[in-house]
Amino acid sequence: MQIKGGALAFTWIGCFLGAGFVSGQEISQFFNHFGLAGLFGQVLAICLLSLLCGVIFRFSQKTGMDQVHQVAVPVESAFLRGLACVVSVTYMYSIYIVMCSGAGTMLEQVTGSQGLRLGGSAVFCAAVTLVAIRGMGGAVRVFSRIMPVLVTLSLLVVTCALVTYGGEGLSFQPANTRNPLVNQWLVAALTFVSYNFLSGLGTLSSLGTMVRSKRDISIGVFLGGVALLVVSLGIHCAMASLPVCMEAELPMLYLAGAVNPAFQGLYAVVILLGMFGASMSVFVPVPQYLLRFSRFRRYPVLVPVILSTLAFVLSQVGFSNLIGTLYPVYGFVGFAYIAGILIHAWMIHRKNMTGGDHGTNQ
Numbered sequence: 001m002q003i004k005g006g007a008l009a010f011t012w013i014g015c016f017l018g019a020g021f022v023s024g025q026e027i028s029q030f031f032n033h034f035g036l037a038g039l040f041g042q043v044l045a046i047c048l049l050s051l052l053c054g055v056i057f058r059f060s061q062k063t064g065m066d067q068v069h070q071v072a073v074p075v076e077s078a079f080l081r082g083l084a085c086v087v088s089v090t091y092m093y094s095i096y097i098v099m100c101s102g103a104g105t106m107l108e109q110v111t112g113s114q115g116l117r118l119g120g121s122a123v124f125c126a127a128v129t130l131v132a133i134r135g136m137g138g139a140v141r142v143f144s145r146i147m148p149v150l151v152t153l154s155l156l157v158v159t160c161a162l163v164t165y166g167g168e169g170l171s172f173q174p175a176n177t178r179n180p181l182v183n184q185w186l187v188a189a190l191t192f193v194s195y196n197f198l199s200g201l202g203t204l205s206s207l208g209t210m211v212r213s214k215r216d217i218s219i220g221v222f223l224g225g226v227a228l229l230v231v232s233l234g235i236h237c238a239m240a241s242l243p244v245c246m247e248a249e250l251p252m253l254y255l256a257g258a259v260n261p262a263f264q265g266l267y268a269v270v271i272l273l274g275m276f277g278a279s280m281s282v283f284v285p286v287p288q289y290l291l292r293f294s295r296f297r298r299y300p301v302l303v304p305v306i307l308s309t310l311a312f313v314l315s316q317v318g319f320s321n322l323i324g325t326l327y328p329v330y331g332f333v334g335f336a337y338i339a340g341i342l343i344h345a346w347m348i349h350r351k352n353m354t355g356g357d358h359g360t361n362q
Contacts, residue, residue: 001137003210005219010147011140011207012053013224015200017147017231018099018278022154023106023271024251027235030192032246034185035174039236041189046232048193050225052338053204057217059345060208062352068285071205072337074344084340087333088201089289092282093311095199099279100125100315102250106271109250110264121315124272128279129308132287133301136206139280150273151227157256157267158234164259165241172240194334199278201337202285283308 003011020026030045031038056071065071068088069081104121108114131138197204211217239251248254253271257264287304290296296303 001140001210002212003140003207003216004212005216005223007140007144008057008207008211008216008220009222009224009227011143012057012200012204012220013228014143014147014150014277015203015281016049016196016228016278017150017274018095018102020098020102021232021278022150022235022274023102023249023253024235024239024246024255025249026192027232028239028246028251030188031185031236032239033174034188036172037174037185038188039172039233041185041192042232042236043229045189045192046225046229048190049196050221050228052193052197052341053224054217054221055345056201056204056341057208057211057221058214059341059348060205061211061214061217063348064209066206066209067289068201068205068337071344072201072340074340074347084337085289088198088337089286091198091333092202093286093307095282096128096279096286097311097314099128099275099282100311102275103272104315105249106253106268106275109248109253110268118316121312124275124279125308125312128276128283129304131280132284132304132308135288136203136210136284139203139284140207140210142280143277146273146277150270150277151231153266153270153273154231155234157252157259157263157270158231158238160263161238161255161259162234162241166237170237170240171243173243190335191331194338195331198331198334198337200281202289203281206285283311 027042031042034041059071060066063070067085069084072084072088073081100121103124104117107120108117131142208217211220235252238255239245242255242258245251245255245258250271253264253267256267283304287300287307290303291300
């Protein structure tokens, strides 16, 4: 399957517009808590994230390498590449658990029903599993359909929130309490880039091999980067118009309900779409990785079903607790992946300049 710049843009931003992002929980913890400095950190983070996506797309396109262990480890080491696989797969699976938890939390916040929290998470897991069975091609097609809707609806709610509460000014006051794992704005911004890039790496590395040309990569990275920055800053400013919303598990859902009760349902759709997209980006590569082994290859449907069922059980941990702990920890781990990819890209570039080959696809 080959994709153009527009499909690439909506697919790669879909890797990051998950429950934590569009609900405002990530942006609150990693940017709003630092006041005005958080705005600078947010712009820096989105620009770096876009740049890294461009690097991985071009790298995979030139080399044909589409597996995490291939692109992140620049040396021929079975141990390091095996370790890279294990860490990235477990992390992507952990993010899927966060998304499942977010689906249930959202329904409970909207309806007040504990039963709908459990039932919503179960239905959500079933839907993601159906896409995972279809593989990366199916995921790209779904991304291309749901991401334009997500971006449009989120900006609509953000605009209404700013019109309703922004007239009295925006509050960019630093929070009194911060996450001790990311207690400085620059560290928070870089960690945000690192864990997001690591969480989407399984999908991002595959996308590069599906793009037709360098021009499509440039268009996809630019369009996606602009859309991601606009949505991100819009959510940041919307929450700054009513800071009390940041005390909720899903700040933007609370804010939408404060604007108009009907908007709460509308933004619930936005969050659900974001969770679904992010879940596809992190879960689809997991069973595909396991199906490389002969013992799992005979069960192409059963493997994702079992993994999804386990994720549903584990998702009953609190949503904000998962984001506040899991994301920063893996963010620090992600720096090693980013360094490995940049070194590997530089090595490939040097080989090309000296007339060498592209290396092996181990």
